[in-house]
Each structure stands twice: as structure tokens, then as C-alpha cells.
Amino acid sequence: MRAFADLLDRLIYTRSRNAKLKLITDYLRVTPDPDRGWAMAALTGELDLPGVKPALIRTLIEQRVDPVLFRMSRDYVGDTAETVALLWPTPPIAPDPEPLSIAQAVDRLSSLSRSDAPAALAGMLDRLDSDERFALLKMATGALRIGVSSRLAKTALANGFDLDVEAVEEVWHGIAPPYTALFDWAEGRGAQPTAADVPVFRPFMLAHPLEELRVDLKDYAAEWKWDGIRVQIVHVAGTTRLYSRTGDDVTASFPEVARDFTTPGVLDGELMVKGDAQGSATEEGGAASFNALQQRLGRKIVSAKMLAEAPAFVRLYDILFDGDEDLRVLSWEQRRVRLEAFATRLDPDRFDLSTVIAAEDFTALEGIRAGARDAAIEGVMLKRRDSPYVGGRKTGLWYKWKRDPLTADCVMMYAQRGSGRRSSFYSDYTFGCWTEDGTLLPVGKAYSGITDEELKRLDQFVRNHTTGRFGPVREVEKTLVLEIAFDSIHQSKRHKSGVAMRFPRISRIRTDKPAAEADTVAALERLIT
Incomplete structure (x- = not known):
């Protein structure tokens, strides 16, 4: 130790x-x-x-x-x-x-x-x-928070024993701690572990933000970016596993997907649910909002009621393996043809294909994207047609073009100290909006989006305007307005306000706006899709 x-x-x-x-x-x-x-x-x-x-x-x-x-x-x-x-x-x-x-x-x-x-x-x-x-x-x-990612630790292992980090990553999730087989291979006492008989995780291909770049659609294909969780589905030697983007095994949370994927191969897609937790109608594209999916995340046992009311399905993006044939070296166009053929062998109620967006040029695509604020659509993916499937973010191959965020002016209500380097600052903020009778109700929490200088300003405001303390939480005067950016908003029975924001972050500090003029809960409800 x-x-x-x-x-x-x-x-x-x-x-x-x-x-x-x-x-x-x-x-x-x-x-x-x-x-x-x-x-x-x-x-x-x-x-x-x-x-x-x-x-x-x-x-x-x-x-x-x-x-x-x-x-x-x-x-x-x-x-x-x-x-x-x-x-x-x-x-x-x-x-x-x-x-x-x-x-x-x-x-x-x-x-x-x-x-x-x-x-x-x-x-x-x-x-x-x-x-x-x-x-x-x-x-x-399991909460180290020391600035070391999983990938960094695996890279250190590979560097230390002259191994290929991608080879380490590929078999990592098929070998249980303390990874004796991996160290035996590293030090020459054993053979290289392989994925021949183990449903192992392969690194996902990731995208860079598009930012101000414009691309030629002759070179890039466009697909919708759906708002679920990215999953890799692996079936080998009679066993199926579902892995999240970070390599976590989420099979137990979505047993119906694993049950219905029995064709040997490895696919990449977006896992979503149909309808919502109350069994209401599905959104456009057959997918409910992320809020409905969230009810199932992290569950090791899923009830029959939840399976019936919020059935999971996967919208397929790509194919890595067809049987034991590795397709990752092929171009995106070639893999797309193989994916379409593979999909015909799957249950269409459980698996469907992500549609390629038909647009004449980038300007036309801009117009299509601008009208796509569906609850389950995050934006657009742009994939170079000749790109192989490579783990990690490779410049110039895939881009993500997320939809513009929604914003609301909210009033800071509570603050709490952060963790790590922010542990000396009040950096986690609860904010609210007004009801019709003039009550301020919490609608979300945020701690990101601000600079170090802005953090110091907000910390000073909290210290100088505290009105109450509840353990580590400080209540503050309801006088400071924060503009909050968020991806979408959904109904929520868990919150007193009845709404829940998706990915809220602080866009700017509105010292120019009186708290009385902040947004209302009713205004947020009108943004629910």
C-alpha cells in the first residue's frame, strides 16, 4: 500500500x-x-x-x-x-x-x-x-479523481512493456483484474490474449466538434446524432455483451437487446428506448427522450413492467466485425454496405439503421439541421466516406455538429463546494425559475461553463450573500441571474418544478438582469419536446 x-x-x-x-x-x-x-x-x-x-x-x-x-x-x-x-x-x-x-x-x-x-x-x-x-x-x-484517465493508465502499461496500446485496449475487458494474463504476456511468460472466444470491448471511433469548418458532402456522409447512449454490441462464442463508450458492461440493464442479438459480430450504435416510463407514444424517429432512457441506466435487475413500458432498441451506426471478419480497415462506404446486409438478419423491432441524410450540399444540410430539434436528436454526424474505423479521435475523419443549445435565465438559489482543485470554492450551483404565484423553484444544477475568474466572482457572491446553511450547502440571496445553456428539457416527477434539464451549464453571469425578470417554469415547459 x-x-x-x-x-x-x-x-x-x-x-x-x-x-x-x-x-x-x-x-x-x-x-x-x-x-x-x-x-x-x-x-x-x-x-x-x-x-x-x-x-x-x-x-x-x-x-x-x-x-x-x-x-x-x-x-x-x-x-x-x-x-x-x-x-x-x-x-x-x-x-x-x-x-x-x-x-x-x-x-x-x-x-x-x-x-x-x-x-x-x-x-x-x-x-x-x-x-x-x-x-x-x-x-x-472507486473515486480516484487524480487526473488519470483509463486510457492514460493503459497507455502507461503499453509503454512500460513495449506493447501496442490498441492491442491492450482490445482485450482489456475480456480479462478480469488483477490481469495476470496481461502481465504474463507483457513480460514474456505467456501468449498474447486474443478476442477469439471472449466478447471483448473495442475502442470506439469518436468525432471532433465541427466548429466553424465546412465540409464537402461529396467526401462526407451525414447522419443524425441521436440522444441515447453509444453502445457496442458483441456476440461471440454464444455470448452477447453490451458495452458503453467507456467500456462499461451494461448488458444487465438491457437484457432484451442482448437476448435478441445472436448473430456473431460486433456493431456500433445508439441505444434508446421507445415511449417513456409511463408508456406514452414514441417521439419522431421511434425514440423517446433521454429522460425515458435514464430510468433504466445502471439497473442490474430490470422489472417486467419496465421492459414492457420502456423497451430498448439500438439504432445502428457501424459494423466492426461480421462473424470473425474484421471490417475496421474498410472504408465507411464499404462498411455501410456490410452493415445494411447484416441488419437484415436482425429483429427490426430491436435494431434499425441510422438514416443517411439526403442533402445536396452543406448549405442544404444547414437548413435540415436547423429544423431538427427532436427530443432524441442531438445534431448531425459527418463521416468521411473513405474513413476506416479507428479507435479514438482522428482529425479529419468524423465530426459531430451538435444542435444549438437552449438557454434560460435562472436565479442562483444554493451553492456547494466543488471537488479536487475546486474544493476551496463554492462552484456547484442550484438555480431556479419562477412559478405563476411568484415562488422560485429549483430547475437544475451546474458547475461547468465558467472561467477561473468567473468562478472567483461567483464564490465571492456566495460568501457575501449567504442567508442559510444546510450542512455543506449554502442558501444565498435570490438576486443573481445566471444564463443557463442546456441541450433539452423534459418532464420529471422527481423534481418539484416538474422539469429536468439535459446537460445544463453556465453560459454567462447576468449581472445586468434583475432576478424578478428571470424565466418562469411555464416558459421552460414550453420548450419540452
Whole structure:
């Protein structure tokens, strides 16, 4: 645990990407199995210790220090793991002097019931110093937030052992932590793992924002960009898996899709649902809004009622494999022909094709895009006709041209400290709009879209205009208007206002506008599609 704690500490204070790569590479080269495998699982978000939850950690620390002191400290520090690591008291009896390895911690915590986990975790924390406690808690809760992406960690592994990062990425999700087969291959003790008999994840091909660029539609094909979740559907050796864009296995949340995909191959598409959670009519294009899909995300067990009321389907974008034939080297036009042929073998109620937009030129496409504010349409995708399917974002191949955002003038109501480098600032804001009787109701939360200077201004406003405190939350005077940009808005029974924004962010600070002139909930309701 000592070496992993030192690694995290250095990564947190290192900004350079190359320096971070070297730190992880050096750690992997000298750390033995299985500790380095579990460290990689933690760095890539693949470590799951269900017996350790944030609520358990809060309970443990509040049994040992004054709860008010902990909450005030957590509010100031902005991170539970760091606060607990610093406040954890030295035990009255000298702890076990034997160093605690990552593997020992994982083996112990992963095998415990929730009732046994508190005592085991407390015993481990008693044995560690503050840096090691921080590492253990971060690892156990899966919330590292140290500026290291999953891709960066895999790149460090590849660099450290002279491997191809795409080859590592391709088999990553088919090998369980602590990745013994992967390290055996890396150090020459075993053969390269393959995807021949495992439904593994392949990196998605991604797009750059179009921005001000105009392209020639003789070279690029245009498709709608749908507002669901991007998925990869894999069927091999009698097994089907659904992967999200980040490589998370979401098969359990959408069992009907997996059940109906039994043709060997790998497809790329947008997963959506028909109708909404109340079974209402579907939107144009057969897809409901993202709000309806959200009811099913993250569920490990989906009820028969939900399967009936919000059935999932996939709008197909691309094909990577047809059987065991790798089609990624083919051009988009060639893959499109293969995709259309493959789709004829699938259930049309569960799988359909994303339509290629017919437009004479880019100017005509602009007009088509401008009229496409459907609840399930995010914008337009532009794909170079001769492009192969390559993982990641490659300049000049695919572009995303998202629809223009909606905006509303809202009043700041509450604020809370952020996390990481924003932990000293009130950077997370709840904002509201007016009802007909003059009541201000919350309609959303946002923390992005502002510059560092604007963050300081808003933080100062919160501190100078606080009217109440509720734990870590400050209520402020209802005098500051924020222009909020958002992609779409939907009805929501979970919110008192009855509406929920999709991807809200702060567009600008409206010091020029009185709070009384901010938008109304009724005005937002008229934007619901």
C-alpha cells in the first residue's frame, strides 16, 4: 500500500501527461503481481468492492471524531477520503507492524458481507498512515479523481512493456483484474490474449466538434446524432455483451437487446428506448427522450413492467466485425454496405439503421439541421466516406455538429463546494425559475461553463450573500441571474418544478438582469419536446 500511496500522491501533483505516464510505468515495472494488477484496476475504474460505500466510511469516522468537526472539515477539504485519512485517530493499541499490501486489502474487503466490512476496514485504517489511508479509501470507493484517465493508465502499461496500446485496449475487458494474463504476456511468460472466444470491448471511433469548418458532402456522409447512449454490441462464442463508450458492461440493464442479438459480430450504435416510463407514444424517429432512457441506466435487475413500458432498441451506426471478419480497415462506404446486409438478419423491432441524410450540399444540410430539434436528436454526424474505423479521435475523419443549445435565465438559489482543485470554492450551483404565484423553484444544477475568474466572482457572491446553511450547502440571496445553456428539457416527477434539464451549464453571469425578470417554469415547459 505504501508504494501505491506514493504513486497517487505524485500523480495528484503532476500536471504533465508524459510525467504521469512515466510515474505509472515505473510503478508497474517494479511492483509485483497481483498488487500492480489491482492498482491498474483502481486507476482504470475496474475495481468494485461492494461492501465499502461512502456511507460506511462516514459512519466509521463519526464514531471516532466529533461528527460536526468531520462535516465542517469535509466541507472545507472537499473530499471525503482525504478528510477521513487526515482525521482518523491513532489507535490506543499499537497496530500490526506488518505492511498491508493492495492484494491483501482487496481479498479481504471483496469477500466480506456488509455487516463484516466496517470492522475489517477500520482495522486496516488503524494500520496505515494518512497517505496510505487516503489510497485505500480512494481505491475502495472507486473515486480516484487524480487526473488519470483509463486510457492514460493503459497507455502507461503499453509503454512500460513495449506493447501496442490498441492491442491492450482490445482485450482489456475480456480479462478480469488483477490481469495476470496481461502481465504474463507483457513480460514474456505467456501468449498474447486474443478476442477469439471472449466478447471483448473495442475502442470506439469518436468525432471532433465541427466548429466553424465546412465540409464537402461529396467526401462526407451525414447522419443524425441521436440522444441515447453509444453502445457496442458483441456476440461471440454464444455470448452477447453490451458495452458503453467507456467500456462499461451494461448488458444487465438491457437484457432484451442482448437476448435478441445472436448473430456473431460486433456493431456500433445508439441505444434508446421507445415511449417513456409511463408508456406514452414514441417521439419522431421511434425514440423517446433521454429522460425515458435514464430510468433504466445502471439497473442490474430490470422489472417486467419496465421492459414492457420502456423497451430498448439500438439504432445502428457501424459494423466492426461480421462473424470473425474484421471490417475496421474498410472504408465507411464499404462498411455501410456490410452493415445494411447484416441488419437484415436482425429483429427490426430491436435494431434499425441510422438514416443517411439526403442533402445536396452543406448549405442544404444547414437548413435540415436547423429544423431538427427532436427530443432524441442531438445534431448531425459527418463521416468521411473513405474513413476506416479507428479507435479514438482522428482529425479529419468524423465530426459531430451538435444542435444549438437552449438557454434560460435562472436565479442562483444554493451553492456547494466543488471537488479536487475546486474544493476551496463554492462552484456547484442550484438555480431556479419562477412559478405563476411568484415562488422560485429549483430547475437544475451546474458547475461547468465558467472561467477561473468567473468562478472567483461567483464564490465571492456566495460568501457575501449567504442567508442559510444546510450542512455543506449554502442558501444565498435570490438576486443573481445566471444564463443557463442546456441541450433539452423534459418532464420529471422527481423534481418539484416538474422539469429536468439535459446537460445544463453556465453560459454567462447576468449581472445586468434583475432576478424578478428571470424565466418562469411555464416558459421552460414550453420548450419540452
